[in-house]
Amino acid sequence: MPAAIADVLKRMIDGGGRVCVLTGAGMSAESGIPTFRGTHDSLWSRFDPMRLATAEAWREDPALVWGWYRWRMQLVRDAQPNAGHKALAELARRVPLSLVTQNVDDLHERAGSTVDAHVHGSLFALRCFACGQAHDGPLDDYVEGQQKVAPMRCTACGDAIRPGVVWFGEALPDDAWSAAVDAAERCMLVLVVGTSGLVYPAAGLPALARRHGATVVEINPEPTALSADADHVWRSTAAQALPQLLAI
Numbered sequence: 001m002p003a004a005i006a007d008v009l010k011r012m013i014d015g016g017g018r019v020c021v022l023t024g025a026g027m028s029a030e031s032g033i034p035t036f037r038g039t040h041d042s043l044w045s046r047f048d049p050m051r052l053a054t055a056e057a058w059r060e061d062p063a064l065v066w067g068w069y070r071w072r073m074q075l076v077r078d079a080q081p082n083a084g085h086k087a088l089a090e091l092a093r094r095v096p097l098s099l100v101t102q103n104v105d106d107l108h109e110r111a112g113s114t115v116d117a118h119v120h121g122s123l124f125a126l127r128c129f130a131c132g133q134a135h136d137g138p139l140d141d142y143v144e145g146q147q148k149v150a151p152m153r154c155t156a157c158g159d160a161i162r163p164g165v166v167w168f169g170e171a172l173p174d175d176a177w178s179a180a181v182d183a184a185e186r187c188m189l190v191l192v193v194g195t196s197g198l199v200y201p202a203a204g205l206p207a208l209a210r211r212h213g214a215t216v217v218e219i220n221p222e223p224t225a226l227s228a229d230a231d232h233v234w235r236s237t238a239a240q241a242l243p244q245l246l247a248i
């Protein structure tokens with residue numbers, strides 16, 4: 001770990017300051033969850049995710065869009081939290097910590113973390129496309145290789161059940177976004193982990209925290225759009241870097 005980052009962390013922990021962790025796709029990459037654009041699976045490689053993750057695509061062909069999400073859900077179900085997820089859960093037992101994620105998987109929760117804000121929604125928070133009623137029943141069976149899957153139906157109105165993610169063109173969920181802003185404004189330190197910093201408004205959270213006096217540390221193997229505005233950068237992956245925080 002860079003010495004400057006160890007110093008910042010130690011001062012913050014000794015002072016009882018709150019940490020805000022913002023995680024993105026890089027956080028789950030080491031669990032084998034492909035990034036949104038990095039899908040090379042032959043079944044789906046000819047489809048553009050940006051054209052599937054929209055309300056328009058859903059209206060046009062809900063079975064195709066549900067089939068894609070059902071496949072992605074299965075990838076997540078088959079994946080396991082990595083050492084980085086587990087380290088964050090442990091860190092939250094030691095210091096006041098808010099966890100904000102752009103990821104729609106549930107790997108933080110399965111590692112034992114409480115997620116304060118899923119700013120881009122959650123794959124498994126299913127709800128009715130028409131009336132919004134939450135779907136609490138079991139997930140339909142996954143059939144390997146099946147591309148079109150008829151969505152489950154809402155018990156209240158009979159319309160189709162959609163995934164709980166934020167699609168392109170949709171607003172972020174109000175409660176998640178408020179929680180994320182609150183976490184950014186109240187913390188003394190922001191750890192930005194595995195996010196490219198390209199997707200707004202989530203990418204604006206580190207700058208917001210900085211305006212409120214927080215120190216920003218980026219943990220990412222590659223330079224990103226956020227690197228220039230970080231106080232410290234640590235070129236490492238989530239699973240490599242985060243367990244080292246527990247040694248401080």
Ligand SMILES: [Zn+2]
Binds near residue numbers: 157159
């Ligand atoms: Zn409904």
